Amino acid sequence: MSESKDLITIKDLCVHYPIRSGFFNRITDYVYAVDGVNFTIKAGQSYGIIGESGSGKSTIGKTIVGLEKATHGQIIYDGYDVTKRKNRKKHKYNKDVQMIFQDSLSSLNPRKKILDIIAEPIRNFEDFTEDQVKARVAELLNIVGLEEEAMYKFPHQFSGGQRQRIGVARAVASNPKLIIADEPVSALDLSVQAQVLNYMKKIQKDLGISYMFISHDLGVVYHMCDNLAIMHRGKFVEIGSRDDIYNHPQHIYTKRLLAAIPQVDVEHRDEHRAYRKQVEKEFTENQDKWYDEDGKVYDLRQISETHWVALPDAGEEK
Amino acid sequence: MGFVIVSENSLLTIQHVDTAFKVNGQFYNAITDVSLDLYPDEILAIVGESGCGKSTLATSVIGLHNMSSTEISGSIVYHQRVVKEDGSISIKDHELVGMSADEMNALRGNDMGMIFQDPLAALNPLMRIGDQIKENLDFHTTMSEEEKRARVIELLDQVGIPKPERVAKMYPHELSGGMRQRVIIAIAIACKPDVIIADEPTTALDVTIQAQILDLLRDIQEEKHAGVILITHDLGVVAETADRVAVMYAGQIVEVGSTKQIFENPKHPYTRSLLRSMPQADSENDDLYVIDGMVPSLKNMPQKGCRFAPRVSWIPVSEHEEDPVMHEVEPGHEVRCTCYKNFKFPDEEQVDEQ
Numbered sequence: 101m102s103e104s105k106d107l108i109t110i111k112d113l114c115v116h117y118p119i120r121s122g123f124f125n126r127i128t129d130y131v132y133a134v135d136g137v138n139f140t141i142k143a144g145q146s147y148g149i150i151g152e153s154g155s156g157k158s159t160i161g162k163t164i165v166g167l168e169k170a171t172h173g174q175i176i177y178d179g180y181d182v183t184k185r186k187n188r189k190k191h192k193y194n195k196d197v198q199m200i201f202q203d204s205l206s207s208l209n210p211r212k213k214i215l216d217i218i219a220e221p222i223r224n225f226e227d228f229t230e231d232q233v234k235a236r237v238a239e240l241l242n243i244v245g246l247e248e249e250a251m252y253k254f255p256h257q258f259s260g261g262q263r264q265r266i267g268v269a270r271a272v273a274s275n276p277k278l279i280i281a282d283e284p285v286s287a288l289d290l291s292v293q294a295q296v297l298n299y300m301k302k303i304q305k306d307l308g309i310s311y312m313f314i315s316h317d318l319g320v321v322y323h324m325c326d327n328l329a330i331m332h333r334g335k336f337v338e339i340g341s342r343d344d345i346y347n348h349p350q351h352i353y354t355k356r357l358l359a360a361i362p363q364v365d366v367e368h369r370d371e372h373r374a375y376r377k378q379v380e381k382e383f384t385e386n387q388d389k390w391y392d393e394d395g396k397v398y399d400l401r402q403i404s405e406t407h408w409v410a411l412p413d414a415g416e417e418k
Numbered sequence: 419m420g421f422v423i424v425s426e427n428s429l430l431t432i433q434h435v436d437t438a439f440k441v442n443g444q445f446y447n448a449i450t451d452v453s454l455d456l457y458p459d460e461i462l463a464i465v466g467e468s469g470c471g472k473s474t475l476a477t478s479v480i481g482l483h484n485m486s487s488t489e490i491s492g493s494i495v496y497h498q499r500v501v502k503e504d505g506s507i508s509i510k511d512h513e514l515v516g517m518s519a520d521e522m523n524a525l526r527g528n529d530m531g532m533i534f535q536d537p538l539a540a541l542n543p544l545m546r547i548g549d550q551i552k553e554n555l556d557f558h559t560t561m562s563e564e565e566k567r568a569r570v571i572e573l574l575d576q577v578g579i580p581k582p583e584r585v586a587k588m589y590p591h592e593l594s595g596g597m598r599q600r601v602i603i604a605i606a607i608a609c610k611p612d613v614i615i616a617d618e619p620t621t622a623l624d625v626t627i628q629a630q631i632l633d634l635l636r637d638i639q640e641e642k643h644a645g646v647i648l649i650t651h652d653l654g655v656v657a658e659t660a661d662r663v664a665v666m667y668a669g670q671i672v673e674v675g676s677t678k679q680i681f682e683n684p685k686h687p688y689t690r691s692l693l694r695s696m697p698q699a700d701s702e703n704d705d706l707y708v709i710d711g712m713v714p715s716l717k718n719m720p721q722k723g724c725r726f727a728p729r730v731s732w733i734p735v736s737e738h739e740e741d742p743v744m745h746e747v748e749p750g751h752e753v754r755c756t757c758y759k760n761f762k763f764p765d766e767e768q769v770d771e772q
Contacts, residue, residue, distance in 0.1 A: 289468055
């Protein structure tokens, strides 16, 4: 695992939104959407970012693709700082990092045929003839299990699951190295969700793409990702391997999230419920133990080779 | 029907209900021959994919269809509990199918409450939270203004909203999604209804908030001895909260049983397929199970034979019934069609041969 090379390194990334108010509309405060995040994405690996709505997880994704401007910090790709627009273009960063959106209908242009939707990144980044483009689109549709004829249809002629697969095909079109998937299956039914996830997994295996999976569905993330990061209040509270997070969670917030996932275990549901309430109680009562005096998350501290937790210094623990 | 509890005690008796929608001048059945009972003190979950008729069933009960383009046949009887002056309880039956709008309005909100999926769409953006809750009380009770105001605060407090006096004066956009859903619940329970219908109440919420809302729903149901119909597609939610489960596919109920029966001993191929396609802890590196094909659309709904047959094409035709009916497997557990008896997933067969 550790042999694969670093694809993208994120250093102290901050995204702050100004709050304006008063007569002159002056900036009076900031929303700290993302507040100092460090993290490395390795080639061919999958990363899950989990958090509640408003925790800043989508903002991280958007900042990495360049849809949002970083207030502070660096995104280093191939040795270059790509937070600057000029560098992104020069080093083909835009081609190598693609995104899959949550709402498949609003992310596909309703007036364009599927052929043109999927071909857009190809036409932008590759020097293909129109026949080659068509052949490539057919190949991509094939990868996500759709008929070749689909390229002559419009987005509204497809079901939600099919549309999301078209979104996947478009993201894969430019042969990217990293795909950022922001809640790609949360609007889909169970069996359709399974289908999209299977295709995403297959593509990763065949093409060696890294995924950054942003979701609040811990079951899906568990299924898809080897490395997980839990986010709260714009910072990571815990980073670790799948086993670290699910079996040895350290931070109370991680425990709280895990306890809140409904379990398909009818026999023990009362015990699970009691445990959840107990964790919830500890979370609300002992805020000061897990967060600093401003209610912010502590800096991450390494506790094993793969596992980092945001806890106060070791001496103060418990 | 062969339920454990005799149906005289039930709150709702749904029998042979068909609901059809008009599409291009022709009626198509969205749900066909649905029979179900709802008892007090229980949460009955209805699960299935989108397009299987879960919400249609709920809106048929509570009468929210546009009757000019909808046809409902069959019978839905609501057994209203009326407390007499001497304290004894008598039961008054109301037939909900074909009920006049006035009679329905008297029951809806008072005896039956509904919780909607999208709390922002369900709340009036131009009305204060307190007034929206009070609206229900205005219509159904004879309380004085003072009493109503006190009741609104009490309700907001009950659904776990901090500083209820302040929130009552706020507008919906000032609240978070979880808080809005609590307000919807407060409106639904304002008149202490016997029947609460919750249509995907937590789908738009985070897991931690979802857990709180489900706990709240359960507490309210226990306190009022109400019957709750919980519509959801999240099997985890069902396993955690429901007492009984009805699985719907293509407008029909294909399996009914207690939560334990459904999750530990699922029979119908559809139930088994659904459970199998869930991403779970032990499935990390395998492919998830995908059900072949998709739910037929309203116009293409097969009216004969087992509706799930096209999606389990490896099962021979002889296994299905010509006109599938419900069969009792154990007390309280019923399955439609006979195809469950020898049903195996394609990859299971290989295991058996070895």
